[in-house]
Amino acid sequence: MRFGIVRFPGSNCDADCHRAVEEGLGEDAFYLWHRDRDLGGADAILLPGGFAYGDYLRAGAIARFSPIMKAVESFARAGGPVLGICNGFQILCEAGLLPGALARNAALRFLSHDVHLSVERTDTAFTGAYRRGQVLRMPLSHGEGRFVADATTLDRLEEEGRVVFRYVDAEGNATPEANPNGSLRAIAGVCNEARNVVGLMPHPDRAYAAILGSNDGLGVFRSALAATAAAAS
Amino acid sequence: MSPGTATAGPAMGPELAADHGLSRDEWNRILEILGREPTFAELGVFSAMWSEHCSYKSSKPLLRTLPTEGEAVVQGPGENAGVVDVGGGWGLAFKIESHNHPSAVEPYQGAATGSGGILRDVFTMGARPVALFDSLRFGALDSPRSRYLLDGVVRGVGDYGNCVGIPTVGGETVFDPVYERNPLVNVMCLGLVRLDRLTRAGTGAPGNVVLTVGSRTGRDGIHGAAFASEELGEETADSRPQVQVGDPFTEKLLLEATLELIERDLVVGVQDMGAAGLTSSATEMAERAGAGIEIDTARVPVRETGMTPYEILLSESQERMLVVTEPGGEDAVREVLEKWELGSAVIGKVTDDGLFRVRHDGEVVAEIPLTPLVGEPPMVTYEAREDEAVGRLRGRDLTDAAELGSDQEARDALLALLDAPSVASKRWIWEQYDTTVGTNTVVRPGSDAAILRLAGTPRGIAASVDGNGRYVHLSPRRGAAIAVAEAARNVACSGARPLAVTNCLNFGSPRKPAVYHQLREAVAGIGEACRALGTPVTGGNVSLYNETPAGPIHPTPVIGMVGVLDDVTARVPSAFQAPGDEVVLVGTSREELGGSEYLRTVHGLVAGEPPALDLEEAAALVAFLVEAAGRGLLRSAHDVSDGGLAVALTECAILAEGGPVGVETELAGDGVSAAALLFGESQSRAALSCAPGDLEPLLELAGRRGVAAARAGRVGPRGGPIRIAAAGRTAAVDAPEAASVYDRALPRRMEHEAGLTT
Numbered sequence: 001m002r003f004g005i006v007r008f009p010g011s012n013c014d015a016d017c018h019r020a021v022e023e024g025l026g027e028d029a030f031y032l033w034h035r036d037r038d039l040g041g042a043d044a045i046l047l048p049g050g051f052a053y054g055d056y057l058r059a060g061a062i063a064r065f066s067p068i069m070k071a072v073e074s075f076a077r078a079g080g081p082v083l084g085i086c087n088g089f090q091i092l093c094e095a096g097l098l099p100g101a102l103a104r105n106a107a108l109r110f111l112s113h114d115v116h117l118s119v120e121r122t123d124t125a126f127t128g129a130y131r132r133g134q135v136l137r138m139p140l141s142h143g144e145g146r147f148v149a150d151a152t153t154l155d156r157l158e159e160e161g162r163v164v165f166r167y168v169d170a171e172g173n174a175t176p177e178a179n180p181n182g183s184l185r186a187i188a189g190v191c192n193e194a195r196n197v198v199g200l201m202p203h204p205d206r207a208y209a210a211i212l213g214s215n216d217g218l219g220v221f222r223s224a225l226a227a228t229a230a231a232a233s
Numbered sequence: 234m235s236p237g238t239a240t241a242g243p244a245m246g247p248e249l250a251a252d253h254g255l256s257r258d259e260w261n262r263i264l265e266i267l268g269r270e271p272t273f274a275e276l277g278v279f280s281a282m283w284s285e286h287c288s289y290k291s292s293k294p295l296l297r298t299l300p301t302e303g304e305a306v307v308q309g310p311g312e313n314a315g316v317v318d319v320g321g322g323w324g325l326a327f328k329i330e331s332h333n334h335p336s337a338v339e340p341y342q343g344a345a346t347g348s349g350g351i352l353r354d355v356f357t358m359g360a361r362p363v364a365l366f367d368s369l370r371f372g373a374l375d376s377p378r379s380r381y382l383l384d385g386v387v388r389g390v391g392d393y394g395n396c397v398g399i400p401t402v403g404g405e406t407v408f409d410p411v412y413e414r415n416p417l418v419n420v421m422c423l424g425l426v427r428l429d430r431l432t433r434a435g436t437g438a439p440g441n442v443v444l445t446v447g448s449r450t451g452r453d454g455i456h457g458a459a460f461a462s463e464e465l466g467e468e469t470a471d472s473r474p475q476v477q478v479g480d481p482f483t484e485k486l487l488l489e490a491t492l493e494l495i496e497r498d499l500v501v502g503v504q505d506m507g508a509a510g511l512t513s514s515a516t517e518m519a520e521r522a523g524a525g526i527e528i529d530t531a532r533v534p535v536r537e538t539g540m541t542p543y544e545i546l547l548s549e550s551q552e553r554m555l556v557v558t559e560p561g562g563e564d565a566v567r568e569v570l571e572k573w574e575l576g577s578a579v580i581g582k583v584t585d586d587g588l589f590r591v592r593h594d595g596e597v598v599a600e601i602p603l604t605p606l607v608g609e610p611p612m613v614t615y616e617a618r619e620d621e622a623v624g625r626l627r628g629r630d631l632t633d634a635a636e637l638g639s640d641q642e643a644r645d646a647l648l649a650l651l652d653a654p655s656v657a658s659k660r661w662i663w664e665q666y667d668t669t670v671g672t673n674t675v676v677r678p679g680s681d682a683a684i685l686r687l688a689g690t691p692r693g694i695a696a697s698v699d700g701n702g703r704y705v706h707l708s709p710r711r712g713a714a715i716a717v718a719e720a721a722r723n724v725a726c727s728g729a730r731p732l733a734v735t736n737c738l739n740f741g742s743p744r745k746p747a748v749y750h751q752l753r754e755a756v757a758g759i760g761e762a763c764r765a766l767g768t769p770v771t772g773g774n775v776s777l778y779n780e781t782p783a784g785p786i787h788p789t790p791v792i793g794m795v796g797v798l799d800d801v802t803a804r805v806p807s808a809f810q811a812p813g814d815e816v817v818l819v820g821t822s823r824e825e826l827g828g829s830e831y832l833r834t835v836h837g838l839v840a841g842e843p844p845a846l847d848l849e850e851a852a853a854l855v856a857f858l859v860e861a862a863g864r865g866l867l868r869s870a871h872d873v874s875d876g877g878l879a880v881a882l883t884e885c886a887i888l889a890e891g892g893p894v895g896v897e898t899e900l901a902g903d904g905v906s907a908a909a910l911l912f913g914e915s916q917s918r919a920a921l922s923c924a925p926g927d928l929e930p931l932l933e934l935a936g937r938r939g940v941a942a943a944r945a946g947r948v949g950p951r952g953g954p955i956r957i958a959a960a961g962r963t964a965a966v967d968a969p970e971a972a973s974v975y976d977r978a979l980p981r982r983m984e985h986e987a988g989l990t991t
Contacts, residue, residue, distance in 0.1 A: 012396075016670065110388075
């Protein structure tokens with residue numbers, strides 16, 4: 001399987017995604033440039049973390065207009081698996097491929113530490129390899145990661161089972177202390193209606209090997225492998 | 234100062250030179266070199282290149298005494314960064330740099346641009362930066378000014394590294410009123426380079442083409458190098474125009490473009506336009522190659538019209554680099570730069586006449602021989618004389634402070650130390666830094682040394698930054714040697730073999746005999762310790778004139794030590810791992826409370842003789858720790874420093890993975906007081922733990938290595954009591970309570986600062 005990793009000039013987790021796929025999963029990864037107009041035959045697309053175009057305006061606000069994003073949008077609308085991590089999630093929200101937005105952390109500071117997430121749904125392109133309710137540990141690192149949306153949208157996301165990850169404590173409880181950035185309803189990740197586009201703020205790409213402190217994130221990439229194989233058969 | 238037109242300026246003479254920070258002797262030397270009066274632009278060039286910041290004129294004669302060679306050293310001092318061989322074909326490029334004066338004036342931008350500069354020093358060598366470390370000093374946190382500076386500096390270091398995508402994985406932060414108006418912001422960068430791709434900052438042969446790359450040149454930071462070479466006065470807030478503004482996004486583009494240029498073999502040499510901007514990069518690159526260089530300032534892309542050659546030569550606008558390529562290579566270079574959306578311009582060429590020739594629209598505005606300008610700047614030696622008051626501080630009787638009247642006093646002292654911001658958890662700081670980007674971080678901040686894996690090999694890289702201004706203030710030579718020994722100990726506690734050192738010398742004005750004495754003695758101490766530990770100095774930075782009207786800072790040499798682990802899985806954590814493990818203390822505790830954090834925090838005293846340092850003992854401890862780690866005998870190892878054994882053992886207990894654990898220990902020391910046993914800072918000691926079955930072989934190894942070691946107790950249960958007994962007194966506290974004091978010390982003092990800056 002081939003994962004295409006979209007590089008914007010200010011992407012800085014592109015290499016992390018590459019290593020997670022090649023070293024962690026043992027599949028192929030290759031880079032796509034933000035000016036490219038096609039996806040080079042990728043089976044799945046990863047939008048990595050970073051500061052795509054510097055993000056001095058608003059995270060992801062400019063990246064959505066890049067040439068590659070047109071190709072990513074068509075790929076997503078055709079059912080192709082697309083994962084946005086951190087800045088990648090922000091870009092997917094700005095591009096309208098995912099609902100909601102990511103606002104500044106409630107504490108108004110950049111935050112970088114490990115968090116626990118519960119897997120709320122296993123019926124997406126990137127969570128099939130997990131158990132429902134499974135608690136994952138992985139790093140988070142962002143200044144603008146507070147998931148926000150209006151109450152109607154939030155209710156709809158809950159009803160449609162589109163909240164994919166939630167911030168919880170080590171035992172799986174969604175306590176206020178476990179929510180690092182003030183995300184509404186402790187939402188850490190969501191998916192689109194068709195469940196092939198997923199975005200999350202924490203970094204599965206930095207949790208693919210025990211030596212990094214956790215390999216809980218590897219399941220995200222493994223899930224895509226299974227989903228693609230299933231779609232092909 | 235208004236530079237006037239391209240060729241004319243204010244009336245030339247020794248007075249104008251003095252306004253540029255040049256002495257009468259230096260003015261005469263300029264006349265001698267040129268055989269005429271300098272032009273205004275030339276005066277600016279001399280002023281910048283002969284500033285302390287660029288020429289190291291008062292420190293270089295001292296720095297020359299440092300050991301710089303060793304088996305692992307690939308590149309010593311004199312380049313953008315030092316490089317050591319870490320195996321597997323990899324070189325580790327590393328260097329530390331200060332940005333103290335800019336941070337005192339504008340903490341966010343000062344710290345951010347400091348990070349930017351040191352990153353460029355590393356990637357211009359062809360090395361991909363993989364980690365940042367910061368060594369910070371602020372005033373006491375009860376001062377609003379100190380809180381404002383801490384908040385801004387942390388945001389500045391954090392935002393810059395976070396945006397470029399380089400993790401900040403370690404550091405140290407110390408608070409003392411002497412730094413209130415003159416904080417120290419030192420940043421160390423580590424980068425990895427394939428040794429066959431290592432690039433040096435020379436111009437190569439005559440005929441080569443010179444380009445500026447990156448941001449346009451503006452009027453910001455003009456004469457920043459000279460600014461950094463002055464004391465901070467009451468009017469320094471007016472110096473804000475000398476502080477540059479950072480753009481980490483452009484930095485990221487420069488980083489990627491530079492590495493691509495080097496990887497594709499398209500450039501001869503690259504140098505950051507750092508202090509003294511275009512002037513220093515052009516002249517230093519040409520001088521290293523023994524060539525000459527000619528540039529035309531009218532061809533430099535500028536931000537505003539009407540900039541004079543003087544301004545263009547001396548601007549310190551950020552995120553700019555000077556790149557040299559072979560003739561005909563310009564198009565290929567430009568293609569890479571355009572991919573990364575970076576501007577560039579050909580501004581000149583390498584010549585064979587040994588001159589720095591500057592034209593503006595063709596007209597020559599400066600022509601200076603490079604050797605006397607760059608290679609032979611005037612050196613200065615000042616009078617050195619120790620301040621008598623310091624001698625009296627050292628001789629002070631500490632008998633009263635050594636009295637611990639009761640167990641309650643022992644407990645209160647321990648809790649006071651855990652709550653002291655210099656000792657307490659720095660989590661509040663490093664949680665604002667991205668510590669994991671790059672997926673190399675194996676041990677994050679909060680341990681003795683940070684560890685990165687070396688991809689494609691079984692190896693690991695360890696590093697630590699350390700300094701202790703109090704010790705150096707009381708005894709410069711010993712204090713500086715202790716900084717080296719402590720850094721080596723931190724690296725060895727993690728299981729890594731210390732390899733080499735970069736240093737950042739933060740001192741006051743060398744024109745004061747007491748300060749020059751501190752500088753001279755401290756450099757001697759660093760040299761002695763580096764020789765004894767086999768860790769040569771590969772470069773560094775000198776920051777002088779750290780003074781305000783209130784007086785100089787504590788002299789603060791900061792040591793950045795790097796080391797290597799042959800097997801990264803053999804790394805040793807700082808904290809206890811399992812209840813029931815044996816606690817082993819190595820080293821000898823003496824009656825040494827002088828200069829300790831205990832004296833400062835509990836008794837408000839900075840006095841006494843700092844602890845003695847036996848360099849053979851220090852080297853033996855390092856060798857023992859590395860061997861014990863390699864043989865898998867250690868569950869944990871933690872350096873004993875600020876706060877002594879009581880703080881070290883408490884940290885081991887409360888930082889245990891999964892939550893605080895208890896510990897029961899009895900400290901031994903013949904005739905040593907309870908206070909000195911608990912809180913003294915005797916050197917070359919470490920607190921270890923091992924599985925019960927490994928106790929015998931561990932003690933046997935210590936004996937064979939000539940290191941004093943003894944079992945001192947056992948790791949207790951989760952949430953259990955911490956009880957540290959010594960000479961009839963016991964410091965006892967519940968682990969969760971100790972953890973809460975230690976964790977809350979910084980956040981509770983900083984909770985109202987959010988949102989003050991940016």
